[in-house]
């Protein structure tokens with residue numbers, strides 16, 4: 565279940581309903597996938613072959629197609645980030661820089677954990693969405709955000725894009741951002 569930390573106040577929001585209410589107020593979708601649908605050998609597995617990544621997408625094909633029908637995504641992938649990922653430092657440098665996407669995107673956590681830091685509306689400021697397996701959020705179009713790993717430094721996520729080129733990011737300079 566996701567948890568929220570509002571950086572300006574250090575307030576934490578927990579509990580599915582409270583988290584959903586807050587995220588929806590920020591136009592961020594918050595849903596759940598049932599990770600137990602995955603065959604046991606694919607759960608908590610981070611060194612995935614292409615076939616295993618396809619098996620994950622096949623397992624959640626109904627959920628993916630439902631999101632496609634609802635929100636028009638046109639392409640999707642599985643990303644795995646661990647210390648063993650080639651170019652992990654380069655990848656993290658990209659993901660940890662504030663950026664926007666010109667479209668709404670989906671991130672569903674399959675294994676491991678990750679934090680999306682999203683710029684909230686009005687005076688909310690940046691808030692952390694700490695995610696665990698089964699948590700799904702959207703990253704609203706043109707919303708400044710970045711991503712970082714948690715202490716376990718590993719995550720597997722399904723990503724859905726409208727952009728047929730997949731992950732296309734636009735750097736966003738934010739002088740108001742305080743690294744905390």
Ligand SMILES: CSCCC(=O)/C(O)=C/O
Pocket residue numbers: 643659671678709710711719721723731
């Ligand atoms: C765990 S998803 C990898 C990060 C990503 O796709 C993104 O857009 C971060 O902002």
Ligand SMILES: [Fe+2]
Pocket residue numbers: 663664665703709710733
């Ligand atoms: Fe992003």
Ligand code: NI
Pocket residue numbers: 665666667732733734
């Ligand atoms: Ni774009």
